Amino acid sequence: MEMHPPEENCRIEALIGAISGRWKLLIIFWLAQGACRFNQLQRxxxxxxxxxxxxxxxxxxxxxxxxxxxxxxxxxHVEYSLTPLGQSLIPLLQEMHDWAAANAHKLPEEPPAKAS
Structure with missing residues (x-):
């Protein structure tokens, strides 16, 4: 990985901050399948x-x-969908999916429990 100046690394921190958490990437994944109503998304x-x-x-x-x-x-009646910015994350999610599939045998079955 090529190292970048610290100010460029802050961009990565901003992205991670915007999509971090247990659910955000999964929400983006489901919305990448198409517009969705709240209850369907929850299911x-x-x-x-x-x-x-x-x-x-x-x-x-x-x-x-x-x-x-x-x-x-x-x-x-409310629907949620990805904006063009959200859609631009789809290739990143596809790469993460491919990596997880290739390394599934090395990953834990369940996500780690939250620290209390």
């Missing part, structure tokens, strides 16, 4: 709580990766 993710999904989606919107479209109907 796709499995064990995520309503509150956590709401917070993660808001943070991804603020970072410019996710777009929220409110159809202004009753009952409410």
């Amino acid at each position: 796709n993710l499995g064990r995520i709580t309503h509150r956590t999904l709401t917070r993660q989606l808001q943070e991804l919107q603020e970072a410019g990766f996710v777009y929220r479209k409110d159809f202004k109907t009753i009952p409410p």
Whole structure:
């Protein structure tokens, strides 16, 4: 890996800060499959709580990766999709997927437990 000046490394830190956490990359993964309503996204993710999904989606919107479209109907109809910036992460996710598939036998079955 080629080393870059410290100010360029801050860009990497900014990206990691924007997509870090247990759920954000998985949310981006599911939205890469196409626009999705909140409840469908929650079902796709499995064990995520309503509150956590709401917070993660808001943070991804603020970072410019996710777009929220409110159809202004009753009952409410809201869809989430990737912005062009969010779509630009798809090749990175594909590389991560390929790496994980090639190294699956070296990875733990379950993600590490949170430190308390």
